[in-house]
Amino acid sequence: MTDHYTPTGGLPPQTALLTDRAVFTDSYAVIPKGTLRDITTSLLPHWTGMRMWVIARPMTGFSETFSHYIAELSPGGGSTAPEGDATAQAVLFVVSGHAELTIAGQTHLLFPGSYAYLPAGTDWTIANDHDAPCTFHWIRKAYVAVPGIAAPRPFVTQEADATTVAMPGTEGAWSTTRFVDPTDVAHDMHVNIVNFLPGGTIPFMETHVMEHGLYVLQGKAVYRLNRDWVEVEAGDYMWLRAFCPQACYAGGPGPFRYLLYKDVNRHMPLTLR
Template identity: 60%
Template sequence: MSYAFPTGGLPDQADNPESAAIFTSAYAVIPASTMRDIVTSALPNWNGTRAWILARPMTGFAETFAQYAVEVAPGGGSDMPEPDSGAEAGLFVAKGALTLTVDGVQSTLMAGGYAYVPAGAVWSVKNDGPDLLGFHWIRKRYQPTVGLAMPDHFTTSDAQTPMTHMPDCDGKWATTRFVDPDDLRHDMHVNIVTFQPGGRIPFAETHIMEHGLYVLEGTAEYLLNKDWVKVGPGDFMWLRAFCPQACIATGSSPFRYLLYKDVNRHPALVLP
């Protein structure tokens, strides 16, 4: 299994700067073609690292999460990756090997590996291998609630997590869920959604959850609000709450994307 990840670089001076990037009040599309060297960020307390910051909380837009594509050179990483002690993390490895230590427990995640890091944990990330490490990092302020303990740290992978097929879709639409949907300790889900060629979301989903969607492989036409947008490997979509959405997988290979959504909590009745 291969997973798309930004390649950086810079287009030739003869290239047309027009792109498929879109930013509206309901959604944004950040194509892979825009994820170049000059839009990366360096991060405090990280070495040998650069990050494409694809989503961040913004008033009037998505408000619950930040999402990065992080590239770490051999020998790089961080002993203090997270500056916010109230933030939880979902980490999905696209390439290379990630050495992760959480509260003294060390694991190595290869491409397709996923880890959940709870808020307040002491953790570190290292690239101990010979190749570039590329991983997706989703950050969210954890929302504790009375009667529920905080979630535990865990690691798993795309390969070892079974797909759950959606009903009435002839096997063309499935979700790889890294967290049990009935585990209400979790206030965010990071899933992989898979459509076989021709598979689709057959209605315009319109709901409270915010989304970050990073296309891991394949192509589709994606409905965002009132617009059909063509997306492919490495493209990122950012959807605010209640933005209508649907998709139709195109091409001859599966269409897969990494999906963030906020779940399992009452909406706040006072705006921040």
């Protein structure tokens, strides 16, 4: 399934009202799709033909484990030195267009629904040799190595080839599309797609240590974040610190789906960073 929302930038007219759904609290943030405008983009060194929206970054006292970009790569754009941090692992998830990702000399064609895992220190490059922009999510986390456990290997796969598992007792109303075996403790982050059929729900207030980034790919829902109910739709982003209570009811008429980041499988540090 590749019906994924893709931001296009632009600016609203001068006649538009300022009222919006953007909110930042001490436990969560909601970044609506309407905030992803031309003037909120940024550039990176050693890239050409690329702009990006930074929708999450580590912040002391809030969410501290990851960054999340939405990158738009123009025709002819790319990078031969995309990552400047040797400790950073990454997931790329493509929502529109095509690009060529080269990992250690092997080139992979990326298209909507493509998913790439890039371990820390991976030699990779990316280029858009096509006639339309390519937009992809780029999620980064410093890898926490464990003595005696080898780091994960890079891989490229497709959403259509991933395993979708229904949550117990939901008859498929709530399911998760997984790109990594959840029992593989070599991985210290998961980036999955969570799926709800209309009327599906998270039927309890999840309250846990994992931090979250949730980018709505499709549909709409009413989401409970801490003490508040908020309406979200395709293109919106929710950013949750650890232990923020959360639940949702999916609306309709179609499925509600989001790309989800969470940190997993490691001891908790016992000193403050």
